[in-house]
Amino acid sequence: MHEGVAIVTGGGTGIGRATVLRFAEAGAQVVFSYSRSEREAEDTVAESERRGLRVRAVRADVRDAHAVDAMVHAAVREHGRIDWLVNNAAVSPPVPGGSASDLEAIPDDVWDTVLAVNVRGAFHAARATAPYLRASRGAIVNIGSIAGLTGEGSSLPYAVSKAALHGLTKSLARALAPEVRVSCVVPGFVMTRWWAGREDVAERVRKRSLLGEPTTPEDVAQLVYNLATQRAVTSQFVVIDGGQTA
Incomplete structure (x- = not known):
């Protein structure tokens, strides 16, 4: 058991939701952010309550540094400390045409949104939690992607x-x-709601992986938890893709 306080960004769905529940199951008190997925965030809280776990959802768009600061300060007022930050919030808006080779089809507003959430949002959360993580000698785990490799x-x-x-x-x-220890979990194909309507593509990806089975959000959450609580690891990248990039 690891009692402490965890903040998870984008914790209402998928990998974020599984991570929230994994930390809570280990004894942590968890505060997680959501932006648009209010119903899913409520479902995550309800599921945690059914299991007798300690979880709280806060609406906070990670693009807004003030909103992130407010969430972190509220967590500290309530719990007195922060031990772990998981930067999971991310977006991948569709690009017109869908072809990566068509550079003209990528509008500036897509760049602005993706970089603001996926990169600057992670920095906002790290900056806001850093003083408290230093005090607790805690950890940050970022959720990367094999796409970045x-x-x-x-x-x-x-x-x-x-x-x-x-x-x-x-x-x-x-x-x-x-x-503060900082590392990154690097998932490949993970079976989440993002694949709804793309099941044929998901099946082709699954067949190309060495293990032949989809990675689940719970698989990723377990690895996140292991990295966050491992005292001798920092600045490391751990790929979890079933052999997709082998």
């Missing part, structure tokens, strides 16, 4: 944003050492 993903801006998040991981690990 391969350059191939749901869109070109998404892949670039995840590569930038990987770079942010390295930089934060140096900036916050030795008190």
